[in-house]
Amino acid sequence: MSRYLWPLGLFVVLAGFLFAGLFLNPREVPSPLIGRAVPAFSVAQLGAPDKTFSPADMKGKVWLMNVWASWCVSCRQEHPLLVELAKTGTVTMVGLHYKDERDAGLKWLADYGDPYLLSAHDRDGRIAIDFGVYGTPETFIIDRQGVIRHKHTGPLTPALLRDDILPRIRQLEAS
Amino acid sequence: MRHLFLPIALSICALLPAHADQAPTLADDPAVEARVQHLGEELRCLVCQNQNIADSHADLAMDLKKQVREQIAAGRTDREILDYMVERYGDFVLYRPPLKATTVLLWAGPFVLLLVVVLLLARRLRRRTVQAAAANTLSADEQQRARALLAGEEKQV
Numbered sequence: 001m002s003r004y005l006w007p008l009g010l011f012v013v014l015a016g017f018l019f020a021g022l023f024l025n026p027r028e029v030p031s032p033l034i035g036r037a038v039p040a041f042s043v044a045q046l047g048a049p050d051k052t053f054s055p056a057d058m059k060g061k062v063w064l065m066n067v068w069a070s071w072c073v074s075c076r077q078e079h080p081l082l083v084e085l086a087k088t089g090t091v092t093m094v095g096l097h098y099k100d101e102r103d104a105g106l107k108w109l110a111d112y113g114d115p116y117l118l119s120a121h122d123r124d125g126r127i128a129i130d131f132g133v134y135g136t137p138e139t140f141i142i143d144r145q146g147v148i149r150h151k152h153t154g155p156l157t158p159a160l161l162r163d164d165i166l167p168r169i170r171q172l173e174a175s
Numbered sequence: 176m177r178h179l180f181l182p183i184a185l186s187i188c189a190l191l192p193a194h195a196d197q198a199p200t201l202a203d204d205p206a207v208e209a210r211v212q213h214l215g216e217e218l219r220c221l222v223c224q225n226q227n228i229a230d231s232h233a234d235l236a237m238d239l240k241k242q243v244r245e246q247i248a249a250g251r252t253d254r255e256i257l258d259y260m261v262e263r264y265g266d267f268v269l270y271r272p273p274l275k276a277t278t279v280l281l282w283a284g285p286f287v288l289l290l291v292v293v294l295l296l297a298r299r300l301r302r303r304t305v306q307a308a309a310a311n312t313l314s315a316d317e318q319q320r321a322r323a324l325l326a327g328e329e330k331q332v
């Protein structure tokens with residue numbers, strides 16, 4: 001009997017693994033930057049080209065850095081959520097305007113709303129590489145000491161914001 | 176008919192193969208470009224995932240190739256360049272993952288599986304030999320009959 005049972009057992013185990021695999025996100029690549037200091041940079045702001053932004057400016061605050069571009073379709077999908085979040089004033093958001101023209105970015109913000117304190121203009125994608133960005137939108141949570149605590153790749157959803165992102169922010173703000 | 180000319184001409188143009196932009200090459204020096212190619216084959220394109228950045232024309236792959244070129248120009252070693260990528264994108268960026276605690280199963284798994292199969296096979300073969308040996312043993316009675324048969328003195332019972 002067992003000679004027939006064990007192939008069946010093997011099949012069940014394999015099927016179990018494959019089934020679990022259906023619910024994994026292959027695009028989710030663990031970032032080595034979690035727990036490390038936010039990469040230093042200084043770059044022109046999107047709205048005010050004569051001013052620069054550097055992550056050091058945000059010391060002492062828990063903040064979100066959201067990588068976006070006017071050509072990025074999923075960014076547009078998540079954007080209303082960020083605008084809503086900005087209205088609540090829960091957390092400061094800084095945009096990283098990624099590989100995009102200034103005019104296109106400004107128009108986009110004018111059209112869909114600007115939830116960001118400011119956007120840093122990463123014209124050639126240099127800064128994004130230091131952040132290990134590989135798919136926009138990406139959102140980083142950075143703590144008061146300037147340490148990256150969490151990274152989310154892909155558009156945020158209301159559920160994700162409520163169950164994952166906001167609790168993390170609250171926890172960081174409490175500590 | 177004339178108002179149809181432009182749309183038709185445009186559709187024909189659309190059918191022609193698009194002139195693809197060539198990857199910008201720093202390589203007046205083929206040795207540098209060879210290194211870029213070599214490193215590019217070691218690095219995974221994170222956008223396309225199952226392609227290396229040498230083969231990929233994704234935007235990010237182009238940018239990373241540019242980074243590799245610049246770093247070669249700056250005199251970095253291959254090791255340093257790979258480390259730079261791993262620092263930002265994690266081990267996933269390497270096509271050949273390093274051997275460490277989390278990847279032991281990945282590296283050793285096939286050999287462990289092979290070992291298990293070989294052990295199972297050995298056990299099965301040994302058991303079969305024992306069974307065959309058991310099947311070959313004749314009782315005293317049978318042996319006597321066999322001897323008689325061989326001697327050609329079999330009597331019908």
